[in-house]
Amino acid sequence: MITLKNKDTQQVIGTLTPAQLQFLVDRLEEESSTDHDYWLNRAELEILAEEGAEAALIALLEQAMGAGDEVEVEWEISE
Numbered sequence: 001m002i003t004l005k006n007k008d009t010q011q012v013i014g015t016l017t018p019a020q021l022q023f024l025v026d027r028l029e030e031e032s033s034t035d036h037d038y039w040l041n042r043a044e045l046e047i048l049a050e051e052g053a054e055a056a057l058i059a060l061l062e063q064a065m066g067a068g069d070e071v072e073v074e075w076e077i078s079e
Contacts, residue, residue: 001015001077001078001079002015002016002017002018002020002021002075002076002077003015003016003075003076003077003078004016004060004064004073004074004075005073005074005075005076006064006071006072006073007037007072007073007074008072013060013063013064013073014060014063016057016060016075019054020053020054020056020057021075023048023052023053023054023057024038024048024057024075027048027051028040028044036074036075036076037072037073037074037075038072038073038074039070039071039072040061040064040065040070040071040072040073041069041070042065042069042070045058045061045062045065048061061073
């Protein structure tokens with residue numbers, strides 16, 4: 001299972017499919033091979049949607065953002 005969390009609060013946002021995670025990994029900046037977090041803003045969400053992100057992934061990221069304009073999320077793989 002791939003869990004997506006708010007990096008600041010550690011609140012679980014939801015789960016990602018392997019394909020959704022790969023989509024994010026392919027498009028977002030990672031500082032190193034062990035980097036599992038991403039900073040996102042509303043403009044970035046729009047770009048991800050334009051690049052073909054699944055509607056469920058965009059909805060999950062919008063949920064993470066809430067009423068704010070940005071969020072830092074992190075993902076974790078567990079069994």
